[in-house]
Amino acid sequence: MHRTIVDADKQKLNLNLRELFNYRDLFLILAYRDLKVRYAQTFLGFFWAFLQPAATLLIFTVVFGRAIQVDTDGVPYPLFAITGMTAWTYFAFVLNQSGNSVIGAQEMVKKIYFPRLVIPLSKAVVGFVDFAIAFLILGVMMLFYCFSPSGNILYLPLFILLTIISALAVGIWLSALTIRYRDFQHVVPFLVQFGLYATPTAYPAETIINSLPDWAVAIYYLNPMAGVVEGFRWSVLGGAPPSDFAYISFVLIGILFMSGLYYFRKVERVMADIV
Amino acid sequence: MSDIAVRVENLGKCYQIGHAKSGDFRESFDSWINKLRGINNGQTGESKEFWALKDIDFEIKKGEAVGIIGSNGAGKSTLLKILSRITEPTKGRFEINGRVSSLLEVGTGFHPELSGRENIYLNGTILGMKRREIKAKFDEIVAFSGVEKFIDIPVKHYSSGMKVRLAFAVAAHLEPEILIIDEVLAVGDAEFQKKSLGKMEEVTGKGRTVLFVSHNMGAVRDLCSKGVFLSKGTISQQGEMSKVLSDYVNSEAKINKEGGVVVNVSPLDKEGKWLKGTFLKVEVEWARNLFQEGINFDFSMRTVDRVKLFAFSSEKRPDFKDLHKRSKITLLIENIGYVNNELFIDVGFKYVNKDSYEALILNEQLITPSKEKIESFLRRDILVVPGFQYIIE
The missing domain is CATH 3.40.50.300 (P-loop containing nucleotide triphosphate hydrolases)
Structure with a gap:
């Protein structure tokens, strides 16, 4: 027998991940809805999903590859850039989408119960499509430059997972914060723009490590994606392994993720009242 | 196994009105600062409690x-x-x-x-x-x-x-x-x-x-x-x-809606029922001088399915000419066989040349005629006019 007990005096902060799992149908269908709706009534349709990363890659190649001539340790620049972009694009997408996600779903939130975490989680699922497309472009580039990956590729799943977790960690934090303080609606676009420069997507991490004092580098690696993108690139393209600084990012991701889940749960309680 | 499906004990829900809890970053920040400084005056903003539910x-x-x-x-x-x-x-x-x-x-x-x-x-x-x-x-x-x-x-x-x-x-x-x-x-x-x-x-x-x-x-x-x-x-x-x-x-019988019009409905039967042949008294009261010259009074009675049983309008009735100087209308309506368990009445005040009502009481009144089975006069296609009197005061 299914039993629900709610007691105002005995409220525990419980992640209740099993319940979340029971609602997997819901977040899959919400993700499906977002995907289906995303390119509805557009002329180019799904082609947009390719066009955006391709255009960014082109600009990166012209500016950083040709004009500034970033040192990529022998790797063709477009290949170098797309590797970083693959991880970063997913992260940026989830951030953009999840920040406003609960507010966007407020009609639902006010009318029906479900674990609210489903909302930002479904955004992370939607992002998989862009992630896959970026990987496709990456694959094509590798074929084009006849670049064969090193044995490090075995670590790729780990870094994919880290990308997803860090995107979720920040995404969950932002969606909960945005409900409480609408200020974060304005913070998110800024954060994404800022993050692109503060992440070694267009340039190698060594540039930062070699040119800044240690304390500044440590601050740089407080960006969770700094370490992830570095590791991601290392697992695909080989070269120097991630610096010790990268562990700052990795630890931070863990902390952000767990605290994000708890903070979200805390806000969840009053969500329908304040959204 | 118990046969209770839902058990609610002492349930209450309180909303904070005008409190910073929802979304104002600055006020939240102020309250943190105050907490840090040990100031606990409990007056961040104009916080007011409102119990939407209590002791349920x-x-x-x-x-x-x-x-x-x-x-x-x-x-x-x-x-x-x-x-x-x-x-x-x-x-x-x-x-x-x-x-x-x-x-x-x-x-x-x-x-x-x-x-x-x-x-x-x-x-x-x-x-x-x-x-x-x-x-x-x-x-x-x-x-x-x-x-x-x-x-x-x-x-x-x-x-x-x-x-x-x-x-x-x-x-x-x-x-x-x-x-x-x-x-x-x-x-x-x-x-x-x-x-x-x-x-x-x-x-x-x-x-x-x-x-x-x-x-x-x-x-x-x-x-x-x-x-x-x-x-x-x-x-x-x-x-x-x-x-x-x-x-x-009973609690809803006297409602004071916008416009300051009060409607009171009571059956005249001794047992408090509105049996066939007895009258229902509908008293409509309002403050004198509430309306200007040219006000009209509309009244209708219908069933739950919106079938109109009876309607009355004061328009073009000479005895309602100085309605704006009065403050009460009493209607007496005979039950000519309404057995519907409930009937609704609408009361409205409207100026002759205007489309919208000045005061309107819709739907709210609920009259319970006798539940005893008597022959129904209810016909969907025609308006059955009951015995009807009115008094203007």
Whole structure:
């Protein structure tokens, strides 16, 4: 027998991940809805999903590859850039989408119960499509430059997972914060723009490590994606392994993720009242 | 195993009005600072407590259908929201034994760009159905909604009626052990409403536990055996539906709506019934000088299904010429065989050349004629004029 007990005096902060799992149908269908709706009534349709990363890659190649001539340790620049972009694009997408996600779903939130975490989680699922497309472009580039990956590729799943977790960690934090303080609606676009420069997507991490004092580098690696993108690139393209600084990012991701889940749960309680 | 489906103990919900809790970063920050500095004056902003619900206690046995009634703002929706777990109580506890579906709105999550088919899946999942459950009932849902032909086109091309029908069709096929429903029957055209009510009766008849909020007193009485009457956030009466309903009617009999018009209805029969051949007294009072010259008085009486039984307008009646100088109209209406368990009256004041009413009391009055079986005069196509008198004071 299914039993629900709610007691105002005995409220525990419980992640209740099993319940979340029971609602997997819901977040899959919400993700499906977002995907289906995303390119509805557009002329180019799904082609947009390719066009955006391709255009960014082109600009990166012209500016950083040709004009500034970033040192990529022998790797063709477009290949170098797309590797970083693959991880970063997913992260940026989830951030953009999840920040406003609960507010966007407020009609639902006010009318029906479900674990609210489903909302930002479904955004992370939607992002998989862009992630896959970026990987496709990456694959094509590798074929084009006849670049064969090193044995490090075995670590790729780990870094994919880290990308997803860090995107979720920040995404969950932002969606909960945005409900409480609408200020974060304005913070998110800024954060994404800022993050692109503060992440070694267009340039190698060594540039930062070699040119800044240690304390500044440590601050740089407080960006969770700094370490992830570095590791991601290392697992695909080989070269120097991630610096010790990268562990700052990795630890931070863990902390952000767990605290994000708890903070979200805390806000969840009053969500329908304040959204 | 207990036979209690829902147990609510000492439940309360308090809202902070004008408090910084929702969204003002600066005020939140100020209160942190104050906390840090050890200032605890408890006056961040103009915080004011408002108890939307207080000391709510009741139990619902398995298979019972309970209607929750009360005027606007009595806390009905808040109660359903708490029981649906959309929001948390501030005080007290509740316990629900069984799988719950709550229907506070039809068509939650509907997306205009998706097809009818996709929206059935989407909405069904949101309401807590599993994918295979929806798949199994899909044809039934489509048939019930009556939009078969358009099932694969985007819902944005549907008429609003079609949308509502589709949404309700999904909701009607939920099969939880406990069903929580807010005013959702007030959608669609009359025919569809009837169909929905039929479906609801089927659901309540199946021994399912139902919690039902509606302003449609007929629906509440037909569907529910027990009732809870909420007033200003507390339970003012609970128990057998008929008793709760009559309490509710009595408390609502005198309403002072916008415009300062008061309507009071009382049967003249000694036993307080409005039997065939007896008169019902309807007193309409308002403050003298409330209206200007040229005001007219309209009155109509109808059944739950909006069949008009009797209507009266003071327009062009010479004895109502100086109505604006008066302050009371008393109508005496004979029961010529109305057996409908409830009749509604509408009272309105309108200037001759204006379209909108200055004061309007709609729907609110509920008259209970005799329940004893007498021959019905109710005919749908003609207006039956009863014995009727009026007094202007």
